[in-house]
Amino acid sequence: GQNIDQPTEMTATEGAIVQINCTYQTSGFNGLFWYQQHAGEAPTFLSYNVLDGLEEKGRFSSFLSRSKGYSYLLLKELQMKDSASYLCAPMDSNYQLIWGAGTKLIIKP
C-alpha cells in the first residue's frame, strides 16, 4: 500500500532551526512535494524534489533520498508565522499526490 509517516506534532523556538522528517511508500514515484497549511486554510506549495539531494529556497530547504523513501523539510530562522501544519506529499506513478496527516509545528517565543 501507499503511506506517509511524519511526526504528528513538533515544537520549536522562534529563531531556531527545525527539521521535519518524512518517510513514504508509494506505487511509483514522480517527485515529492512539501506544503504548508495554516488552520482553516488550503495548502500552499513550499517545495518539490524529484532528484536526490537538497533544494534550498530561502529559509526553507527540502531534502530527498529516493532509495530510502525519505525526505525532510528544514526551516531556519523560525518565525511565529511558521506555526502551521507541514504536509509531505509524494506523487505516485499516476501523478496523484499521496497525503498524510502532516506535522503540526508549534513555534514558541
Place this chain on the structure above:
Amino acid sequence: GAVVSQHPSWVICKSGTSVKIECRSLDFQATTMFWYRQFPKQSLMLMATSNEGSKATYEQGVEKDKFLINHASLTLSTLTVTSAHPEDSSFYICSAASPGQDYNEQFFGPGTRLTVL
C-alpha cells in the same frame, strides 16, 4: 504561481438541500482538477479527479451520485453535494493542474467550508 479560486468560501445549508461549489483557474488552463475533502485534524482525502470534457474518476468509497462533478471548461469545475447531511460537513478543497507546468504541481484553491445543519 497560478491562481485558483473557489466559491463560496463558506456555506451553511439545511439537511437535504444541495450545494454547488465552483473552482476556477484564473490565469491558466487546467486540464485536470482535483477535489479533496478534509475533516478537522485529518489529512486531505482525494474525492475525485476530473479532466476537462470527460467524466470524473472517483476514489473508492466516494458516491458519485452524491458528489456530482462537472468540468465543462478548462477553467471551471464544479462540485455539487446533493441531499447534504450533517456528516457531509467538511472543508472542501479543489486543485488544478496543467501539463504545461514544470513538475505537475497542483495549485490549490482557498477551500470551501460546508456546514450542514
